Amino acid sequence: MxxxxxxxxxxxxxxxxxxxxxxxxxxxxxxxxxxxxxxxxxxxxxxxxxxxxxxxxxxxxxxxxxxxxxxxxxxxxxxxxxxxxxxxxxxxxxxxxxxxxxxxxxxxxxxxxxxxxxxxxxxxxxxxxxxxxxxxxxxxxxxxxxxxxxxxxxxxxxxxxxxxxxxxxxxxxxxxxxxxxxxxxxxxxxxxxxxxxxxxxxxxxxxxxxxxxxxxxxxxxxxxxVYAGWRRPRVFDYNLIVIGAGSAGLVSAYIAAAVKAKVALIERQRMGGDCLNTGCVPSKALIRSARVADTLRHADRYGLASVPVQGSFRTVMERVQAVIRQVEPHDSPERYRALGVDCLAGEASFVTPWEVEVRAADGSCRRLTARSIILATGGRPAMPPIPGLADMAPLTSDTVWSLREPPGRLLVLGGGPIGCELAQAFARLGSQVIQVERADRLLSREDSDVSTLVMHQFQADGIDLRLNCTATEFRLEQGEKVAYCEQDGQCLRIPFDEVLVALGRVGNTQGLALERIGLEPRANGTLPVNEDLSLRYPHVFACGDVAGPYQFTHAAAHQAWYAAVNGLFGQFRRFRVDYRVMPWVTFTSPEVARVGLSEEEARARGVPYEVTRYDLDDLDRAIADGEARGFVKVLTVPGRDRILGAVVVGAQAGAILAEFTLAMTHGLGLNRLLATIHPYPTWGEAAKYAAGEWKRAHAPQRLLRWLERFHGWRRGGPAHPGSE
Structure with a gap:
C-alpha cells in the first residue's frame, strides 16, 4: 500500500x-x-x-x-x-x-x-x-x-x-x-x-x-x-418455442406442457441431446464395463482367483449403444407428444425476436411465432488450433462412441473430468493411455489432495501422466501418428494410434441466425444471459450448456425451470436463477464429488473456514467392500456447524454427497446430520461420521472436565484422577 x-x-x-x-x-x-x-x-x-x-x-x-x-x-x-x-x-x-x-x-x-x-x-x-x-x-x-x-x-x-x-x-x-x-x-x-x-x-x-x-x-x-424497429405479432402460434431437445430443452418443454401452455420443441438431430447420445449415458455405461474389468483383473482382493480380462471391445461398445436405446424412450418424441408437446425435426433460425424458421431435412420450411423462446442448443467439444491436429482425425466425447476396435495407444489431451473419466476407462479396457495436461495436476478445479489421490490411482492403472505438458504440433511420420509436446522446456515426441481431445466445451449457436436479432455469443460460444436467464430481449431465454456457467446435465435441468417459468409468467413475476448450491461428480475411480467451496476457492475469496476430515478407511462398509480409500472433507464457518462446502473422494462419493447437498440447500448444519439415524453398514454413514469429527473437535472441554469430577463424586471416589 x-x-x-x-x-x-x-x-x-x-x-x-x-x-x-x-x-x-x-x-x-x-x-x-x-x-x-x-x-x-x-x-x-x-x-x-x-x-x-x-x-x-x-x-x-x-x-x-x-x-x-x-x-x-x-x-x-x-x-x-x-x-x-x-x-x-x-x-x-x-x-x-x-x-x-x-x-x-x-x-x-x-x-x-x-x-x-x-x-x-x-x-x-x-x-x-x-x-x-x-x-x-x-x-x-x-x-x-x-x-x-x-x-x-x-x-x-x-x-x-x-x-x-x-x-x-x-x-x-x-x-x-x-x-x-x-x-x-x-x-x-x-x-x-x-x-x-x-x-x-x-x-x-x-x-x-x-x-x-x-x-x-x-x-x-x-x-x-430493445424492441425499437421490431413489430410484435398480434397473434402467436405458441406460448413457448424451445430450440434444442437436450436436458434443458426437454425439461423446459415438459414444464410448459404441464401447465397447459402450447409449446413446440425443435431438434435438428436426436432427442435427448448430448447427455443421452454422447455424454452421461454412454460414458457411464463404458465406465461400468471398465470397472468390472478392473474387478475381474484384481479379484484376489475379494478372496477369488484373479482372471485375465477376455472380451471383445466391440461387444463393450455395442452394450453402450444398447444402454442408450434402453434409455431413449424417456426422451422420445412419442413420449413428449403424449404430454402435449409439438415435437418438430429441423434446424431453427431466427427471423424476428418472436419468429423462427424451421428447415426440415427435406428442405421444406415453416415459420412459427411464440410469445417466448428458449434457446437450449447445448454445447460441443472444443477443438484447439494445434498445427496438424485436424489431420489426425481426432476423437472427442462426441465421436469416440463410433470406435469398435480398442486403440492400442490412446493419447488423451486434457486432465479435466471428461478427459480423466475416458482415460481411465480405456486404460482399464486394455489400451495404453498417455494423458497430457498443461497444469501440474489433474482435476485442477479441485483441491490438491483430491488430485493427488486420483493421480495415484491413475498411475496404478498404468496411465502415463504427462503433467506441465502442452501439445504443440502433430505430424504423420512414416505412417505413424506423432505428437510433439513441450514439457518443462523440453520437446517430447509421443507416438500414438488415436488422439482423444477433451479440452472443454463451447456453446452451440451456429445456424441460429442470431445476428438477425442482434445477439452475439461470447468467445466460447455461450450466450450472455441475465440473472433470470433472459437475453437481450426479455422474452428470449437461454439455458443449459449454451448459457453456462455450469455445463452439467443437472445444471441444465435446474436452469430450465427458471427459463420456462419466466418465459410463461415473467410478465407477472421473474425468478433469478439460484446457483448457491451446485453439486457435481467426476466418475473416475475413486469418484470425486463436490458441492460448495473448496479450500483453494475459500482462500482465494478470503472466506474464513474450518476443515473437518474423515478418512474412509475407517468406514466399516468401505472395508467390507474392499474400497477403504478416500476421504470426506467439510468446510464450515469457524466455530459453527454451517457448511460452506464438502468434497467426497472414494467409491460411492456421488451418493454420499447428496446428504451434504440437501443440508446446504435447506440450511442444515453438521449437528443435524449427526442427529440423523443412518442404517448400518452403509456408505451414507460417512456423512454422519464426518459430522462426528466436527463435534469432537468442538466439544466443550471445560464442561467435560467438570463432568468428570461430578461422576467421580457420584461414585464416592476421588473427584478426578490424581486427586486426594
Whole structure:
C-alpha cells in the first residue's frame, strides 16, 4: 500500500470517528429535524448563503463517507429551503458525494474487492457492457442496492467518472424531487390536524409509490429501447418455442406442457441431446464395463482367483449403444407428444425476436411465432488450433462412441473430468493411455489432495501422466501418428494410434441466425444471459450448456425451470436463477464429488473456514467392500456447524454427497446430520461420521472436565484422577 492510500485511509477513519464521537448521528434524525426546525429556519433566514454552503458540504460528507442520514438530510432540504432551492442543493450535493465515494472506492478498494467479490463485480460489468449508462440509471431509479453500495461498487468497474456523474444526477432527480417535496410538506406540520392535509398525504403517497412507478418506467424504457424497429405479432402460434431437445430443452418443454401452455420443441438431430447420445449415458455405461474389468483383473482382493480380462471391445461398445436405446424412450418424441408437446425435426433460425424458421431435412420450411423462446442448443467439444491436429482425425466425447476396435495407444489431451473419466476407462479396457495436461495436476478445479489421490490411482492403472505438458504440433511420420509436446522446456515426441481431445466445451449457436436479432455469443460460444436467464430481449431465454456457467446435465435441468417459468409468467413475476448450491461428480475411480467451496476457492475469496476430515478407511462398509480409500472433507464457518462446502473422494462419493447437498440447500448444519439415524453398514454413514469429527473437535472441554469430577463424586471416589 502506498503512502497516498495510507493518508486517505487515515483521513476517512478520522472523519468517521469524529462523526460518531461528536454525536452527529443524533442530529441526523427525523426527530431532531422537527425539534430544531424553527430555530434552523430562523438562522437560515439570516444567513441563507452560509446555510446553503454548510448544508451542501454536510450532505457531500455524509454521502461520500457512506454515513447514515442521507435520507433525513434530503427531507431537511425541502423542509428548510423549499422545493426548488432544496432540490437544487440536494441534487448537486448527492451527485458530488456519490462521485467522491466512487473515486475513493476506485482508488482504495478496486484491486482488493474485485478479487474478493469477482462474481458480483463481473455481473455488474456485464450489465454495463450490455446496457451502458442505462444500467446505472436502472440502479438509481429502482434501488436494487442501497445508493451508498452503488457508489462503492461502481467504483470497482471500468465506468468513466463523467458518465457516472451525469447519469447519477439525472436518474436520482425524480427520487430526489419526491423526497424533497415530502420534506416541504413535513415542515408544514404544526398541529395533529395537519397530518391529514392533502399535500402531505400526496407527498407520502408519492414516496411509497415511487419505487413501483420507477420500476415500471425502467421496464417500459428498456422495452422501447430493445424492441425499437421490431413489430410484435398480434397473434402467436405458441406460448413457448424451445430450440434444442437436450436436458434443458426437454425439461423446459415438459414444464410448459404441464401447465397447459402450447409449446413446440425443435431438434435438428436426436432427442435427448448430448447427455443421452454422447455424454452421461454412454460414458457411464463404458465406465461400468471398465470397472468390472478392473474387478475381474484384481479379484484376489475379494478372496477369488484373479482372471485375465477376455472380451471383445466391440461387444463393450455395442452394450453402450444398447444402454442408450434402453434409455431413449424417456426422451422420445412419442413420449413428449403424449404430454402435449409439438415435437418438430429441423434446424431453427431466427427471423424476428418472436419468429423462427424451421428447415426440415427435406428442405421444406415453416415459420412459427411464440410469445417466448428458449434457446437450449447445448454445447460441443472444443477443438484447439494445434498445427496438424485436424489431420489426425481426432476423437472427442462426441465421436469416440463410433470406435469398435480398442486403440492400442490412446493419447488423451486434457486432465479435466471428461478427459480423466475416458482415460481411465480405456486404460482399464486394455489400451495404453498417455494423458497430457498443461497444469501440474489433474482435476485442477479441485483441491490438491483430491488430485493427488486420483493421480495415484491413475498411475496404478498404468496411465502415463504427462503433467506441465502442452501439445504443440502433430505430424504423420512414416505412417505413424506423432505428437510433439513441450514439457518443462523440453520437446517430447509421443507416438500414438488415436488422439482423444477433451479440452472443454463451447456453446452451440451456429445456424441460429442470431445476428438477425442482434445477439452475439461470447468467445466460447455461450450466450450472455441475465440473472433470470433472459437475453437481450426479455422474452428470449437461454439455458443449459449454451448459457453456462455450469455445463452439467443437472445444471441444465435446474436452469430450465427458471427459463420456462419466466418465459410463461415473467410478465407477472421473474425468478433469478439460484446457483448457491451446485453439486457435481467426476466418475473416475475413486469418484470425486463436490458441492460448495473448496479450500483453494475459500482462500482465494478470503472466506474464513474450518476443515473437518474423515478418512474412509475407517468406514466399516468401505472395508467390507474392499474400497477403504478416500476421504470426506467439510468446510464450515469457524466455530459453527454451517457448511460452506464438502468434497467426497472414494467409491460411492456421488451418493454420499447428496446428504451434504440437501443440508446446504435447506440450511442444515453438521449437528443435524449427526442427529440423523443412518442404517448400518452403509456408505451414507460417512456423512454422519464426518459430522462426528466436527463435534469432537468442538466439544466443550471445560464442561467435560467438570463432568468428570461430578461422576467421580457420584461414585464416592476421588473427584478426578490424581486427586486426594
Amino acid at each position: 502506498n503512502n497516498g492510500k495510507r493518508v486517505l485511509i487515515a483521513l476517512i477513519v478520522l472523519a468517521v470517528a469524529s462523526f460518531w464521537l461528536l454525536g452527529a448521528d443524533q442530529w441526523l434524525t427525523l426527530e431532531a429535524l422537527k425539534e430544531n426546525r424553527q430555530a434552523l429556519t430562523f438562522w437560515i433566514g439570516e444567513h441563507r448563503t452560509l446555510a446553503l454552503l454548510a448544508y451542501t458540504l454536510t450532505y457531500v460528507l455524509v454521502t461520500s463517507l457512506s454515513l447514515p442520514g442521507a435520507a433525513v438530510l434530503t427531507l431537511a432540504g425541502g423542509a428548510l429551503f423549499g422545493n426548488l432551492l432544496g432540490l437544487l442543493a440536494v441534487s448537486l450535493a448527492s451527485t458530488v458525494g456519490a462521485c467522491v465515494a466512487f473515486l475513493v472506492a476506485r482508488f482504495l478498494l478496486r484491486d482488493t474487492l474485485r478479487a474478493r467479490y469477482r462474481d458480483t463485480v463481473a455481473r455488474i460489468d456485464r450489465g454495463i457492457e450490455r446496457d451502458g449508462a442505462f444500467y446505472l440509471a436502472t440502479l438509481r431509479l429502482v434501488p436494487v442496492f442501497p445508493f451508498f453500495l452503488v457508489n462503492l461498487v461502481m467504483g470497482l468497474t471500468g465506468m468513466r467518472l463523467w458518465t457516472y456523474a451525469w447519469v447519477s444526477w439525472l436518474a436520482m432527480l425524480p427520487g430526489t424531487f419526491v423526497y424533497v417535496n415530502a420534506g416541504t410538506q413535513l415542515g408544514q406540520v404544526e398541529a395533529p390536524g395537519d397530518i391529514v392535509s392533502g399535500g402531505l398525504l400526496l407527498s407520502f403517497a408519492l414516496l411509497g409509490l415511487f419505487p413501483l412507478l420507477a420500476r415500471a418506467l425502467v421496464a417500459w424504457l428498456r422495452r422501447r429501447r
